[in-house]
Amino acid sequence: MKINLPSSLRAGASTGAGTPDPAEPPTTPLVEPVVPPPVAAPAATGAGLWSVEPEVSAGAGGPTTAVVGQVLPMYFVGDESHSMAGDPISAVNQGLIDLRDEVAKHPLIGKKVRFGIITFAETAQTRLELSELSEDLVLPTLSPRGRGTSYASALEALRQTIPADVALLKSGGYQVHRPSVFFLSDGLPTEKAEKWQARLAELKDPSFRERPNILAFGVGEADPEVIGQLASSPRYGFMMASGASTAGAIAEFAASMLNSMVASAERLDRGDHTIEFEKPEGFVQLDAPLV
Amino acid sequence: MTAAGRPAPVRRRVRLARGPVTIGEAAASVEPRLASAEPYRPDTIADGGTAFGLTVRAASVRGLWKRYTGGPRQDDICLRLHADSGTLIAAVADGVSGAPRSDLGAALAVRYATAAVARFLDRGPGSIDWAAVFEQAAWALVEEHRRASGDGDAGVEEASRLMATTLLVATVSGSDVEVAAVGDSPAFVLAGKEYDALVGEPQRVDGFIGGGVDALPRSAGSVSVARGSLEGGAVLLLCTDGLAMPLAGGTGEVGRTLARELARPPDVVDFARLLDFSRSTYDDDRSLVAVWGSGRP
Numbered sequence: 001m002k003i004n005l006p007s008s009l010r011a012g013a014s015t016g017a018g019t020p021d022p023a024e025p026p027t028t029p030l031v032e033p034v035v036p037p038p039v040a041a042p043a044a045t046g047a048g049l050w051s052v053e054p055e056v057s058a059g060a061g062g063p064t065t066a067v068v069g070q071v072l073p074m075y076f077v078g079d080e081s082h083s084m085a086g087d088p089i090s091a092v093n094q095g096l097i098d099l100r101d102e103v104a105k106h107p108l109i110g111k112k113v114r115f116g117i118i119t120f121a122e123t124a125q126t127r128l129e130l131s132e133l134s135e136d137l138v139l140p141t142l143s144p145r146g147r148g149t150s151y152a153s154a155l156e157a158l159r160q161t162i163p164a165d166v167a168l169l170k171s172g173g174y175q176v177h178r179p180s181v182f183f184l185s186d187g188l189p190t191e192k193a194e195k196w197q198a199r200l201a202e203l204k205d206p207s208f209r210e211r212p213n214i215l216a217f218g219v220g221e222a223d224p225e226v227i228g229q230l231a232s233s234p235r236y237g238f239m240m241a242s243g244a245s246t247a248g249a250i251a252e253f254a255a256s257m258l259n260s261m262v263a264s265a266e267r268l269d270r271g272d273h274t275i276e277f278e279k280p281e282g283f284v285q286l287d288a289p290l291v
Numbered sequence: 292m293t294a295a296g297r298p299a300p301v302r303r304r305v306r307l308a309r310g311p312v313t314i315g316e317a318a319a320s321v322e323p324r325l326a327s328a329e330p331y332r333p334d335t336i337a338d339g340g341t342a343f344g345l346t347v348r349a350a351s352v353r354g355l356w357k358r359y360t361g362g363p364r365q366d367d368i369c370l371r372l373h374a375d376s377g378t379l380i381a382a383v384a385d386g387v388s389g390a391p392r393s394d395l396g397a398a399l400a401v402r403y404a405t406a407a408v409a410r411f412l413d414r415g416p417g418s419i420d421w422a423a424v425f426e427q428a429a430w431a432l433v434e435e436h437r438r439a440s441g442d443g444d445a446g447v448e449e450a451s452r453l454m455a456t457t458l459l460v461a462t463v464s465g466s467d468v469e470v471a472a473v474g475d476s477p478a479f480v481l482a483g484k485e486y487d488a489l490v491g492e493p494q495r496v497d498g499f500i501g502g503g504v505d506a507l508p509r510s511a512g513s514v515s516v517a518r519g520s521l522e523g524g525a526v527l528l529l530c531t532d533g534l535a536m537p538l539a540g541g542t543g544e545v546g547r548t549l550a551r552e553l554a555r556p557p558d559v560v561d562f563a564r565l566l567d568f569s570r571s572t573y574d575d576d577r578s579l580v581a582v583w584g585s586g587r588p
Contacts, residue, residue, distance in 0.1 A: 069315075069570075111318075111572045177499055267389065
């Protein structure tokens with residue numbers, strides 16, 4: 001299932017026509033829909049283990065606040081600048097395919113996680129709207145584009161996308177866990193530091209309710225200090241170990257993102273972890289000062 | 292016709308209704324793997340009966356995720372009777388999943404806490420020192436950790452990393468209810484369709500689920516205590532967040548289903564089966580103790 005996004009965010013294609021939009025207010029009156037009075041059935045004793053009574057409210061018509069499930073939104077924000085050409089971008093694409101396939105094999109994760117992809121070069125693009133990771137999910141193929149590496153555009157895209165996605169999930173009856181972002185870059189931002197830092201400050205602002213957990217990963221020529229600043233906590237900043245291959249490091253990163261998804265989905269019910277993550281092989285954890 | 296001339300009874304095959312009770316969209320069906328925890332942790336426990344004019348049902352069921360991975364149930368429950376005061380003592384604990392032996396932590400916490408309450412009741416009515424009850428339960432975890440690790444100097448922090456668990460304890464005497472809790476395992480009084488939370492309101496930070504949980508032994512000092520009444524046919528519910536999350540305050544399908552089915556006490560095994568309902572995205576362990584007062588319809 002893909003969640004329904006506002007048409008302004010949709011890449012096109014399916015309109016989901018025919019299925020009721022969970023975000024729409026119900027047209028039926030919101031009276032308590034379950035009719036049978038609780039004491040009406042003493043005669044039911046001995047009528048089999050369980051008799052399934054039709055619940056009048058089944059499906060549409062229930063109160064809009066009725067909870068239907070819980071989800072953890074996760075975003076991959078990936079560098080699509082020219083320096084990623086060749087093996088690095090191939091490693092990203094393969095990592096995303098493996099991620100989808102592994103999640104699809106698991107009976108329980110898919111329903112609990114929603115995954116979105118935003119890429120950036122000189123501009124940011126939403127390449128995958130927040131979606132369920134099922135085997136038939138069509139993934140975008142990332143390829144180097146444009147000139148420049150604009151962190152600001154990627155951070156701004158997150159600042160816009162996340163609140164809209166969360167609101168939509170909530171209106172669909174989901175209990176939502178704080179979103180997580182996996183940010184991967186192989187180079188330095190090509191814009192002025194003040195520009196992307198201002199966008200980052202907005203995204204991390206404590207008054208921004210939907211501020212995500214940001215895990216930042218630097219490969220290739222990325223600057224450890226910059227990567228450290230992006231991370232929402234010092235322990236969430238990671239830099240490829242010197243001498244490692246960029247493509248190899250990206251493969252490890254993707255595997256860790258999958259592991260994080262599994263571990264976080266497992267502990268979703270438990271309120272004691274916002275995100276589960278272990279350092280990928282071939283990376284060093286940055287003990288970065290918070291911005 | 293039988294020899295006595297009466298019509299032969301219609302022969303009906305005895306059939307077992309298979310599969311879980313589904314509320315809303317079903318969760319995936321999973322063949323459970325046996326847990327290999329030591330000591331033995333059965334997938335499901337169910338208990339129930341009457342005492343002192345009260346009717347109680349209690350169950351703890353392993354979550355779907357742990358059934359899939361073969362992990363042990365990390366929730367636990369315990370019931371205890373205090374005859375002299377006519378008091379039912381009940382406890383529910385939810386082992387923190389990040390702590391590798393929280394199954395043991397939960398099992399110890401409910402047993403030591405109910406025993407501690409009974410010792411206070413021995414001294415006479417109105418004498419439960421809840422802070423001391425939770426302190427004693429927490430200490431049991433530290434002692435177990437010292438014994439198992441062979442480190443006689445191990446303290447609260449080490450035991451917390453290994454065996455952290457929430458704890459909710461209640462006493463019911465007549466229609467008087469007292470509950471005390473550390474962590475997010477909530478207690479409700481269910482009257483008709485209304486769920487009145489006594490302790491353990493879920494954490495919400497910026498409108499998101501989650502945001503940290505207090506647990507024994509580390510947070511033994513932060514005990515919340517509340518009182519309630521079972522007059523008018525109300526039911527006391529003690530549960531873990533594996534149920535509280537899908538219950539979501541009781542206003543949705545899960546809340547309506549439970550309110551309807553718990554209007555009267557179900558049979559013990561039916562109660563466990565109800566608790567083990569299938570609902571997509573909710574795969575944590577669930578525990579529930581329900582107590583009906585003497586005035587129940």
